[in-house]
Amino acid sequence: MKRYEKLANQLSELIARGDLPAGARIPSVRAACKAWGVSAATVFRAYYLLENRGLIKALPRSGYFVSEAAKEAMRQTAHSSPREAASNSVNISDLVFKVLHTIKQAETIALGSAFVDPALLPTARVGKSCAAVNRSTDLSTMVAGLPPGHDGLRRQISLRYLMAGLAVPIDEIIITSGALEALTLSLQLLTSPGDVIVIEKPTFYAALQAIQRLGLKVVEIPVDPVEGHDLTALALALEQHPVRACWFMTSFHNPTGVTLDDSRKEALVDLLAKHDVPLIEDDVYSELHFGPTPVRPAKFFDRKGLVIHCGSFAKCLAPGYRIGWAAGGRFAGALERAKWMTTLSASVPAQRAIADYLEHGGFDRFLHKLRSQLSLQQSQMLDAISRYFPADTMATRAAGGYFTWVTLPDHIDSIRLFLAALENGISVAPGPVFSADGAFRQRVRLNYGYPWSARLERAVATLGALCADESRCATALAGPVRVR
């Protein structure tokens, strides 16, 4: 067990025994460092874990306190439909929508975006493929695009798996309208209304939306920004609940950026196999690893066909084309059926274009360049954050992708920061959009998918200044936050 886990567990026990009752103040991060002889990072991570578990709460400029609901939170329960469970005065759904809509505002600096700068992508080359292969079209091309999808495209995807060390037969691959469809289709397939599923906390907001639509109950597993998923909590959830599926990002997790290492991925797969619970693995950033070799997905360790691995070309090649896929394991046949019944085929011109590009366009050469560019931009972003943000800000350094998950000082409210930033023409993704209950109000996700520039430098400086301006972003301000 890691130092921060020990520390968190010690505090949990004190809370469980009632030694630390609801409302009791716990040491500030600085005081805790001195008292226990550990680094600030260790205390941060311990508190982070406790906050995720609902045991402690940060109060404005006062520090950390044992939450009123701590006792109840010790007994982990599956709650229904996240939107109903939200006890926060902010409508998270409205907030998500507002963040998404900033993509459409060309003048906004898109630090809240979930996409890489399209100017970094080979859009002209993909357009050339699209034009070349779609000029002629007939019955056979239309039929070839029907589920499970274009054969050439599926063969190319299978080859990419092979390069990452996985042998995934073409038969297992079903082309979808973006990874999002692969994920929600898998969830629909594996569950009925009222079923319990396990998700991450924090998580991708589309997962929360899908769960709400399908009337599912959820158990949330904390994701530590350094270690990843809390497998102890997962084991407990699997013991206590009739879990029908898990939906996890095991590499370059959105929003924290964390990647489970191989041994933890294997442990995760083994744990789920023991309970015969399928894993829906969201791996849309897999091509964007900064290291020299691909990061293995959890599916690599799957021996029972329980992992549905969902990928996409939207994050690393052609955002608007909406081409993703599921490698469905033992569920591939059922997924193919579900695809027939929901949206029939993925758009055929897009399937043909991507297939042609993958075969002839030089994807690997391009990815090689993109990866070092993103890695450079990460350093530039983290450097700017350290220069402009308050001293006790923490930002994660991921091993791939283009997100950093930023923990702001205690007294900052990320929703207020989001609103103040928007007024300054800057979007950020405030922490609460990544949970059902409005948690993570001291956190924001920042995107470094755009090449560094004086404009970006100024934007980060503006965010830092807003954080320092208590009249704009402090948690203590009276009255509810109005998002609409």
Next chain:
Amino acid sequence: MKRYEKLANQLSELIARGDLPAGARIPSVRAACKAWGVSAATVFRAYYLLENRGLIKALPRSGYFVSEAAKEAMRQTAHSSPREAASNSVNISDLVFKVLHTIKQAETIALGSAFVDPALLPTARVGKSCAAVNRSTDLSTMVAGLPPGHDGLRRQISLRYLMAGLAVPIDEIIITSGALEALTLSLQLLTSPGDVIVIEKPTFYAALQAIQRLGLKVVEIPVDPVEGHDLTALALALEQHPVRACWFMTSFHNPTGVTLDDSRKEALVDLLAKHDVPLIEDDVYSELHFGPTPVRPAKFFDRKGLVIHCGSFAKCLAPGYRIGWAAGGRFAGALERAKWMTTLSASVPAQRAIADYLEHGGFDRFLHKLRSQLSLQQSQMLDAISRYFPADTMATRAAGGYFTWVTLPDHIDSIRLFLAALENGISVAPGPVFSADGAFRQRVRLNYGYPWSARLERAVATLGALCADESRCATALAGPVRVR
């Protein structure tokens, strides 16, 4: 009230009073014609209605009998998840899948297909548009495709509404991945698991699948092949159940081909408005009217914004492109959100291609030709059916689209016919795929979307011969039917 409705109601009363107990034989069609001095068509339609209501049943080569469950069926109830409700030995879902899969078999004569012959469509011209507009692509084109969708495409759709006499503002139109996504998204938006919705019987099988996925309860409203939806039954359902939405095809209904006339459409809209119940209107065949002017959708009569009108280019222009839309009425904003959260945007290359074609490709000129071609093919198909099928076969003549709904003689089982036909390289759509409970076993849907040929002529002749061959298709054959 029409003659056949009177006749059906008279028989219903006899059954309700117990004068005709369960198991009692009712007059054969021929006997009834003589006895009551009405045409065979009137008796057929009366019996059709009674069968739809679950009051009578056809038994192999014996005639019609009052069903065992008649008493219960008099009290109309909402049943849950159609798949569970199916008491039939055939797995309807397997059957649907088998029918769908025949599309992929190039050698099969696709009388069971839901598509028009792609050779009749201007695929080369659309491909030219696709190539021309997608050669160059950048951030702005990607962003322009995000919900609610490509502006130029939405403008063209709004213009087409205008030509049909409807003023639908662009703001109301959301582009989707085919009409199927527009329909299921609307259903998701309007309901929660356990809610009651009203559908048609017979209905489009994707509606049944969506209902099952979403855990909804359904009330089925009979659709008469001549008059359309039974509005009396609908009024009763609205009185008795907390109905959250209706999903209807009001023009060129699939599978029957029937179109509600204007006065009945208006009555439908008024009835729903009285109860404040939204209508999801599936109108994917709207462009394929045989008459000189477009047929008005129910949305034309909507004054409260309660109708979500769903259309598509998949049936009349470009099947593989997967471009459809919803004109969302008062739900347009919520639908746009739902689209963001489920599959993000529809494929951008396809949106741009269709928009360009609609503006420059001569869609109206093409449609003019297609409509007369389909009308001709309808006559050829109906003529062939009358020549080759048994004498007491009835086939509907729709005012548009490319389906005829064929009622076979009493002793024919359409699932056996489907299987026997497949062995002969011919697909048909057997009646049971259009209901949750395996009804319509004496009916098949035939497609006349392919230009008439000696090959088609032979196929219809083969079907006719199979119907006459009792060893192949008779209901009386022992043992369950195996579909897989």
